[in-house]
Amino acid sequence: MNRKQIGIIVAVAMIIVGAIFYFLAGDKNKNVKQIQIxxxxxxxxxxxxxxxxxxxxxxxxxxxxxxxxxxxxxxxxARPLAGLSAASLA
Incomplete structure (x- = not known):
């Protein structure tokens, strides 16, 4: 393999690892306020x-x-507004 192919493989691997880290190891405790009724x-x-x-x-x-x-x-x-999905027999 030449240096260009190795560079592309390393870049793709870093993107994959970054995406996995972003989606799985992100902040689990986000600032969410509970609504009081x-x-x-x-x-x-x-x-x-x-x-x-x-x-x-x-x-x-x-x-x-x-x-x-x-x-x-x-x-x-107008077809999506017709309500055909709510019919019991179509």
């Missing part, structure tokens, strides 16, 4: 009361029936 917790109330659909927010007789059809938007930008 003072006061009493507030009681939650349901947003909808009565025969109100949780999807539309409108009053209807069959509010607790599961929907059986969905409409997927054709716009690619």
């Amino acid at each position: 003072n006061g009493t917790p507030q009681q939650t109330v349901p947003a909808n009361s009565g025969d109100v659909s949780p999807i539309s927010g409108l009053t209807c007789d069959n509010w607790n029936k599961r929907s059986f059809a969905v409409m997927q938007p054709a716009d690619v930008a």
Whole structure:
């Protein structure tokens, strides 16, 4: 091996050792302050009361029936906002 190859190997080894030291032997006790929450917790109330659909927010007789059809938007930008990941059957 010539001096150039040995220099490259030594440099790479030093970078690897430095990275290992940085990630594994870094400061474990970082200055983290605990948040103190003072006061009493507030009681939650349901947003909808009565025969109100949780999807539309409108009053209807069959509010607790599961929907059986969905409409997927054709716009690619709107698809992540459609909530398809929360569907029980897709």
